[in-house]
Amino acid sequence: MPTGVAIRDVRGQLFDAAERVLLRDGPSALTSRAVTTEAGCAKGVLHRHFTDFDAFLADLVLDRVARVERQAAELRESAGTGTVVGNLGGALAEVFGSVAVAVVSLVTSRDEVRARLRQARPTGVPVLAEATAMVASYLTAERDRGRIAADADIDALAPTLIGAGHLLFADRKGVPPEAAAVEKVVRTVVAGVVRGPRA
Template sequence: MSPRGVAIPDLRERLFAAAERVVARDGAAGLTSRAVTAEADCGKGVLHTHFAGLDEFVAELVLDRFARSARQAEALDEKVGRATVAGNLQSVVLALLDALPPAVVGLALTRPAAALRTREGFQAGAPAFDAIQQAFTAYLKAEQGGGRMAADADTATIALALVGTMHHLLMTRVPGHGEEPETIIGRLLAVLLGGAEQPPMG
C-alpha cells in the first residue's frame, strides 16, 4: 500500500481503473469507496480527499472516459487516405466500445446524484457522443474530399448512424452473449458505405 502522505503518481487514473475493475468483477452494487481504494492499493481515505464523495467520483469517471473516447475518435484524422474507410471506422468504433465499458457507462444510471453531475458536465461542454459524432463526420468529409467517398454521400447521417449503434451496444450488450460487436459494426458499415466508399485508384 502506498505510504501515508506520499504523493501517488497518476492517482486519478489509478482510482478510475480500479473502479472499472471492481464494477466488472462485482457489479455496480460492489462499488464503494473502500472497494475502489483497496483495489487501487491506496489508503482508505484517498478517494474522499480528492473527490467530494462517491457520486462525484462516478460522474468524473464517466466524463473522463467519454473525453478519452472523443480523443480516440479524433485520431481518425491520422487515418485519412490510408487503408479503407470502412476498416478505419470499424477499428476506431471497436476501440471506443472497449474504452467505454457498458458497466461503467451504466454506472451513473444507478446513482441519481452521479447521473445529475454527469449530465451537468455534458451540459457544460464535456465531450460526449456529440463530440464522437463530429469526429466521425470530419473524417468522412476528409475522405470525401480526397475522393475516397462518393461526392453525394451523406457523411453526417453515416456518422449519426454509427454513433447511434455505438450507444445501443453500450446500453444493451452483455459481453459473451449475442453477436460480437465486430460482426454488428462490420454489417452496419457494409450497409452505410455500400455505394459511398470509392474503390482505390489504380
C-alpha cells in the same frame, strides 16, 4: 498499501480501478470501498481527492470522454489511409471494447452523476456523443478526400454507426463481437456512400 507511501497519479489509479470494477461487476457494484480496494489503497485516499463519490464518478466519465476525444484526433488523421470500413470498424471496437458501454449504464443508473455531467456537458449521453462527433469528423475528412460521396448525410451516418456499434457490444458479459462482424455492420451502413476500390 502502507500508510505514508506516496501514490503516483492517484486519480489515474483510482479511475483505472473503477473501470475494472465497472467492467467486471457493473455499475451497481461501483462503491468507494470497491474502488479503493481494487486500487490497493485506503478509502480515505479517494475522499482526499474528490468531494464525494458522485464527484469521483463524474470525473471518471469525463476522463473517459477525454480518451474518446484523443481517439477522434487519431481517427481523423487516418483519413485517406487504409480503408474507410476498416478504420471505422477499428474505431468502434476501440470505443465499445473498452469502457463506453459500461459508462453509459453508469450514467443512466445514477441520477446525481448524470446531473453533474449535465453541468459540464449539457447535451447528449457522455461518451456516445463524443463517439458520434468522432465518427462524423472522420467521415467529413474522408468526404474531403473523395472516399465518401459528396452528398453523404454524415449527420445521419455517424449516429447510425454509433448506435449499431453500441448494440453489437451491449452485452457486457458476453463475448465481444469479432472484427469481421463489426466491419460487416459498418460496411452495410456506409455501402451507399463509400467511393473507390481502396475505400
